[in-house]
Amino acid sequence: MTLIKRRTVLCMLAAAATPAIAKAAPVEQDFFKDQVAKGTLPGVKDRLPLVPRIVKLKEKGRLPGTHGGTVRMLIGRQKDIRLMTINGYARLVGYDEKLNLQPDILESFEQIDDRIFTFHLRPGHRWSDGSPFTTEDFRYYWEDVLTNKKLRRRGLPRELLSDGKPPIFEVIDELTVRYTWGSPHPGFLQSLASAQALTLAVPSAYMKQFHVDYVGEEKVAEAIKKYRVETWPDLHTKLSRSYRPENPDLPTLDPWMNTTEPPAQQFVFDRNPYFHRVDENGLQLPYVDRYLLNVSSSDIISAKTGAGETDLQITNLDFSDYTFLKSAEKLHPVNVSLWKRVQGSRIALLPNLNCADMAWRDFLRNRDVRRALSIAINRREINMVSFFGLAKESADTVLEESPLYKREYAEAWAQYDPDEANALLDQAGYSERNSSGIRLLSDGRPIEIVIETAGESTLETDVLELVTDHWRAIGLAPFIRVSQRDIFRSRAIAGETTMAVWVGLDNGVPTVDMSPEGLAPTADDQMQWPLWGMNHITQGKEGLPVDLPAPQRLLDLFNAWERSTNTAQREKIWHEMLAIRAENVFSIGIVNAALQPIVHSSQLRNVPAEALYGFAPTCYFGVYMPDTFWFDESV
Template sequence: MSKLLALLLCLATPAWAMPTVQETTFLAAKVEKGDLPPITERLPDVPLVVDLEAKGRSYGTQGGTLRTLGTRSKDVRLMSAYGYARLVGYTSDYTLQPDILRDVEVVENRRFTLHLRPGHRWSDGAPFTSEDFRYWWENVAQDPDITPSGPPDFMYVEDELGTVDFPDAYTVVFEWSAANPNFLPQLAQASPPFIYRPAHYLKQFHQQFTSPDALQAAISKARVKSWAALHNKRDNMSKFDNPEQPTLQPWVNVSESGTSRQLFVRNPYYHRIDARGVQLPYIDRVEMTITTGGLIAAKANAGETDLQARGLDFPDISILKKGEADGGNYRTLLWENGAASQIAIYPNLNFADPVWREVMRDVRFRRALSHGVDRHMINRALYFGLAKAGGMTALSQSPLYDPENQSAYAEYSPTIANALLDEMGLTERTQAGIRKLPDGRAMEFVVETAGERQEVENALAILTDTWRELGIKLVMRPLDRDILRNRVYAGLSMASVWFGWDNGLPTPQTSPMYLAPTNQEFFAWPMWGQYYQSKGELGEEPQGAAPRRLLALADRWNRADDDVTRADLWREMLRIHAQQVYAIGLLSEAPQPVVVSKRLRNVPQQGVWAYEPGAHFGVHRIDEFYFGEPSEQVVQ
């Protein structure tokens, strides 16, 4: 089709014959008592009908309580990811389809017409309409008290703010003068920009819609300083920790905050049904118990969870398999891991120490560190040789995979590494054989960890020996996860260890923005990311030709209108990362253990455990899972 012609892409919900809907067993008593409308009045006029047989799944039985474990109180937010109700969402093969939306019309990747489902309601029964989008746009995104930084980045294309129109109650139009190809994929993220809000609920906390006296009383009761702080505290679409805030997710939070046991109950107004007319989710309740991370495997082995991957790592497989063989009432599935690297070390190019900073910004230093990693030894010792040794890049399942990127500077060679360090002029050593920095200090390379994964500490222990051959003393410093992040963002961390990119399975259609210094989440350049995110008000301007080239390539991808060009841009960005070694990847593709109760059905035998894309269990549609014997499930 000619580029001069308007491209109309319609992402439409499959048109199924509408089945006769059945009342939800769990809610029947409330309907009988008149406390809840019947199912015919709770569903949208056109619900999303799921043909499970076409997906190779079985139709389920409603009921039961799904038990899962979290490692931190903040893990409550995972229910928003696992539930994965999105305006548009990924299918299991990572294609986009409407979900909450009835359909989407896309013209030239710059005009997006969102069609809502008439009759769709929030979990409290209030109508879900274009007014909820209007409230987000006019009263949240553009309110300087609530959002001082202004509208989010994705609303800008080439520094031009997009427009949002509301033709009627069930239509919303987002439009830009240039293409914004990442708009729909962002809506499908594990942590999406929620471009709608329950206006009927949040207006009571907004000064434009509430009397000053009522607002002041609410501010005092909540013990916050302003109405905006109150509004932001009550508006937790992603955190999912405010039981009073209505939701469109399959389960509603009904727990008090701060408790170790969080309970989620089915949403009476959920928009999805199966082809028999049974409302999803099949499972009535989800119970998340917060426990110490180190106990997750033992509790899974003891049968205290029905669905678990959070807090489990490759080293847990042996104990889980043994428990399964010894009569445990669960299966241990081995899914693929979608992170670009199981373990990656990030030298902080924005580290506050100017001497160390200049050393780390020299690509020869980063290459030397990579050559000083005995990946095969780590693979054998920690993963029984089942992982793939190499640097951080797109995984082999990605169409953008290039084995040369994975092998770049990944050969274990102390000879090459020492030659690179000598070439940098770092030839002086202490009496103990440790190289000296240009200012005479011993090269003690401090790597900070979240202290949550034993294999990370084991890998660093091996690295301590191999880097010692280079004259570098590795010092490991375990920290709390939040403290680690804050230190990295502030430039106080010399280096950190984490997973690789969340999305190790990119396609040409995937936005490559996370490969450029566009946000602080990439631990190698947090302040360069802050500079981009704040439009130059915070952080530091990126230094060096390669980071600037990455920004230019990401910008070109945003303007490209064909997949061939996008793929070429992706490949150049991946080559730059491989050559620059911004993150020292150790291994990738180690199997991820997933513990599944033997009573739980429709859980795929093979899957991908990835936060992006896919929202962990979300892309596999946890609302379609069910218990073979739900009556046996007991709420603890």
């Protein structure tokens, strides 16, 4: 292969980093001075990698800060401590604010033909317990965890497969590893930058004490008893879980580390003494010393936020809380901003095409029915009543901020036209009605659509009440059923639901180089086709194979994207998939570009006044680097 044909991306930070560090020597934090004085912790110069990542805040239009302070945050359940992993956003490779990939934990990376990925680690980088972060952590995870059938009964995660085949893994030296596939794997780097990132390395020095091959059965048996699990694979899995950091002893590379063992009502996250980033003045990040995550009922988090009980809050708030929260600015030292949500639709209705009831399945699989359900919704009314007219009436599709946006995708079957909706339902074979004017299914039952919801948002409930009025006007009888999120997802997989309500596309601001998996049946939590998604992720072992042409075409296109070799191919695939989704209305969007309230202490600096909000790809606060937020006590 010639150099012209070879696609190579090389990202290097070392050359730029060295002069900056020389000009500004690292400064010790007050938080660690006692430990350093006692000799229980090295000085900051010896804790940083030889080539730290330098965050040049002035170039980003932000102010370099100072160390100190505690951020209070409210969470609705214990498992939401995962927000620290998402928001902390320490990744091997991550997105910047413009959604460009860049090395973060890695010093640099190279990729060739989307097949060969070489990663270079930062010399001197350490885990939060001070143990070296080297390629041994990658080797251990690959050889002793991922390819260990006792620990990975289902085999490798699909993010590590290309055309169903794993990579060749190589340790080049102490600071260099390489993954090589036989065919292109364009989604690999994106999987490392995601909110729930693909894991490639774990703290091997810590985890080996729970691996039977390293310490033997007797030692492992003692740990099994101590941690109250049944088997050593259960033990290893439980103690190595980093996405939801419930093990305070597990070393981390994140900016803050959990110090609290669950169960608890308050979780304390202290700064990581070995974190790899510094600002342009030589101050090791993060600026903030500590996060206190207080568990509270999700129903009252907005009230507590308005009462000044949090310093940084984004979750469990909704646009319906905005007026109340804004009034809190007069009573408490807080600022309230509005960020734009990135979902393809703030609220989407998802007809279950895998419904077990055949009459309902035929009804929901009829494209004219789905189109009728969509155009019967008065989106303008919903926008004005629930969003003050500030959202965008749209189908469930990408936003204008995405380079893939086309107006026709947003407008497809999103106009308000109840007359056409009635005509489509008649044309689809559902013209017969009972004495109450309700249309009938093919077996004579009234079309009483039960809409399943987790009931976690009053905004969602208000919108659904309007939708039910719109659908009654075309001869349907909708009902709302509230159940816990996990329960209605299980019911959908079992084929017991007809319609669910959730957000639309998770990532409504994709680029062509981001995976289009959300457009195709690729996951079992996609409520419009959970069994098809399960079939995909289990490689045919569970669920059901796709048996409709359009969803199968989406899956074929997704598979083609995963084998693509250039941007032009990916762009063509994305647009065909978006067009198929628009024409077939597999999810019924209502509005997107909705606004999300962000509340923070008026002393907390560098929190953007305007930004994009979402799980993917921005990782909530993640790409805006909360490790650079700092308290300005002069205010």
